[in-house]
Amino acid sequence: MGKPVRTIIVEDDNTLRAIISASLSADPRIEVVASYRNGDAFLQALxxxxxxxxxxxxxxxxxxxxxxxxxxxxxxxxMQFLMSTVFENPTYIFQALCAGATGYLVKSAPGVELADAVCDIHRGGSPMTPAIARMVVTSMHAAVAPAIRHEQLTDREQEVLDGLAAGLMYKEIAAKHGMGLNTVRTHVRGIYEKLQVHSRQDAVRRAFPGGMNAS
Incomplete structure (x- = not known):
């Protein structure tokens, strides 16, 4: 096992903040290094x-x-930012992603799902609660579907790219398409090379030039 993922929690609900901290601290993959009760305190310490x-x-x-x-x-x-919220609202989602967030989970997500999301985002993933991922895909599909195809990508790479755009974790893409986890990672590297990008966000932006909220 490599070094634990150094994690900060910014949450205004004291009880929930303590629960999240305790849950993540119990996971050997994660080290909670700080927590803050509001954004102003976080920015001051940043x-x-x-x-x-x-x-x-x-x-x-x-x-x-x-x-x-x-x-x-x-x-x-x-720093990678994982948004935690009770709102399943496309407007909030797009605002957060445009601001630089990489993942988006609802607060009702189980503790193990949150821990997995923290580790996934650290490895280059972009985790989203399935309902939120569906909102994102639904909002952008009609406007940008013709642009997502890229002539240099193989069919398998295209399937993986679709999964990346939907916010799926690598293991979810692997399960959906019957691939091994290492195979997914290999396809991701191929996608990055062919699209000349270095992150999931850049790959999705390149494949969806119309933007997530285009209409």
Missing amino acids: PALDADVVIMDISMPGTSGVDCVGQAKPLKPA
Whole structure:
């Protein structure tokens, strides 16, 4: 096992913040290095912070989670932001993704799903609660479906790219298409090389030039 994923929690509900911290701390893959009760406290501490993943509540008093990500990402580009919210609203989703968030889960997600999402986002994934992923796909499918095909991609690479765009974890793509996990990773590398990108977000942007909320 490699180094644990250094994780920060930003959540205004004290009880929920404590539950999330305890749940993640019990997972040997994760190290909770700090937690904050609002976005303003997080931003104030940001210059001195060193973490891999930030679990960010989207709706908080003061600076919202979306605004926090928008301010923090340019200062700490290596930090990955996983939004945590009760809202399954496409507007919030798109705002968060445009601000620089990489994943989006509802607060009702089980603790093990949250831990898996933290690890997945650290490995380059973009986890989303299935209902949210469906919203994203539904919102963009009609406008950008003709643009998603890329002549250089194989059929298998195209299937993997579709999964990336839907916010699926690598293991979910593997299960859906009957591939091994390492095979999915190989296809992802091939997609990145052919599309000349270096991240899932860039690959999806290249494949969906009309944007997620195009109409």
